[in-house]
Amino acid sequence: MAKFAKKKDGDLPAVSTASLPDIVFMLLFFFMTVTTMKDSSIMVENNLPTANQTKKLEKKDRIIYIFAGKPTREYQNVYGTETRIQLNDKFANVGDVGSYILEERAKKPQELQNVLTTALKVDSDANMGLISDIKLELRKVNALKVNYTTSEGDAFNNLN
Amino acid sequence: MPRRKGAPEVNAGSMADIAFLLLIFFLVTTTIDTDSGLDRMLPPIEPPTEEPPVIKEKNIFTVNINKNGQLLVEEKIMDIKNLREAAVAFLDNGGAAQGSPEYCNYCEGKRDITSSDNPSKAIISLKNDRETKYSTYITVQNELVGAYNDLRNRESQRLYNIDFVKMEAEYLNPETPKDTRDELKDKVRRIQELFPQKLSEAETSN
Numbered sequence: 001m002a003k004f005a006k007k008k009d010g011d012l013p014a015v016s017t018a019s020l021p022d023i024v025f026m027l028l029f030f031f032m033t034v035t036t037m038k039d040s041s042i043m044v045e046n047n048l049p050t051a052n053q054t055k056k057l058e059k060k061d062r063i064i065y066i067f068a069g070k071p072t073r074e075y076q077n078v079y080g081t082e083t084r085i086q087l088n089d090k091f092a093n094v095g096d097v098g099s100y101i102l103e104e105r106a107k108k109p110q111e112l113q114n115v116l117t118t119a120l121k122v123d124s125d126a127n128m129g130l131i132s133d134i135k136l137e138l139r140k141v142n143a144l145k146v147n148y149t150t151s152e153g154d155a156f157n158n159l160n
Numbered sequence: 161m162p163r164r165k166g167a168p169e170v171n172a173g174s175m176a177d178i179a180f181l182l183l184i185f186f187l188v189t190t191t192i193d194t195d196s197g198l199d200r201m202l203p204p205i206e207p208p209t210e211e212p213p214v215i216k217e218k219n220i221f222t223v224n225i226n227k228n229g230q231l232l233v234e235e236k237i238m239d240i241k242n243l244r245e246a247a248v249a250f251l252d253n254g255g256a257a258q259g260s261p262e263y264c265n266y267c268e269g270k271r272d273i274t275s276s277d278n279p280s281k282a283i284i285s286l287k288n289d290r291e292t293k294y295s296t297y298i299t300v301q302n303e304l305v306g307a308y309n310d311l312r313n314r315e316s317q318r319l320y321n322i323d324f325v326k327m328e329a330e331y332l333n334p335e336t337p338k339d340t341r342d343e344l345k346d347k348v349r350r351i352q353e354l355f356p357q358k359l360s361e362a363e364t365s366n
Binding site for chain 2: 020024027031054063125128129138144149152155
């Protein structure tokens with residue numbers, strides 16, 4: 001009759017945690033690859049209006065951002081409470097938009113320069129006057145493709 | 161005599177903590193969401209010498225927004241909730257007589273001769289005040305784009321049994337395989353030609 005080695009009696013062996021770092025690193029790499037860095041801090045209030053007929057902005061490398069809205073509280077005593085434009089971490093005037101677009105366009109690779117989209121991230125409370133001025137500037141530099149960035153939701157929520 | 165021993169083993173127990181710290185750092189400093197919004201083309205600045213094309217009054221659907229966010233559509237005050245319906249009725253009208261070159265054979269509208277001839281002729285003209293609130297403007301834009309999307313969805317359902325919006329999103333998604341994209345491209349173009357988005361924005365009045 002075969003003899004079986006008698007198992008050690010006593011408690012369960014401790015679960016090895018040696019692979020825990022590997023698992024966490026896997027998570028880490030996952031997040032590193034699927035996310036993008038916040039590249040600019042927003043210095044204006046940015047409550048985007050809601051809309052539901054939207055299209056996704058794919059391909060982040062083809063987008064130039066323009067922010068507009070009231071300066072946030074920490075900037076209000078310097079820049080006032082009027083709606084301002086923010087380009088790349090700086091407050092700017094309407095006249096600067098054109099040169100900003102040209103500058104950003106020049107930074108992009110040649111093959112993308114004709115397919116750039118300008119994303120307008122504008123606060124709900126802004127007036128159309130400023131937007132019209134921005135649009136006119138964009139037309140002057142032939143940046144005709146714009147995207148009014150919105151958050152997802154029913155468009156009638158804007159009216160309240 | 162000292163005991164001979166290999167190099168002492170480094171304790172890797174805190175490795176997980178370090179990795180967690182990195183993980184949390186990346187979670188905090190990054191964003192995962194992609195932006196979405198309403199795509200629009202601005203009109204190019206036309207050379208001043210060029211004569212503006214003549215467009216029949218009945219092919220233009222005027223929308224005016226005043227500074228209080230009220231709408232004046234075709235000279236009548238309208239609630240913003242009815243705008244999409246009115247725009248659909250205008251675009252889908254197909255008023256040209258049967259047999260004429262502009263006859264629209266897929267329109268399901270009223271065929272009113274005082275309204276637009278053909279979806280490809282129909283132009284929506286949007287005008288706003290400088291003091292109009294941006295959010296109101298976006299709502300109006302959303303409704304107008306919605307009107308086009310409703311009509312395109314209808315045609316797309318009829319021809320290809322799929323919503324246009326869904327088809328276009330798949331076409332624009334860079335992860336869609338190339339041969340599927342090529343196939344979708346023709347379909348998307350076709351539907352876009354049936355109901356071309358002609359949305360003109362006049363310079364704002366003061």
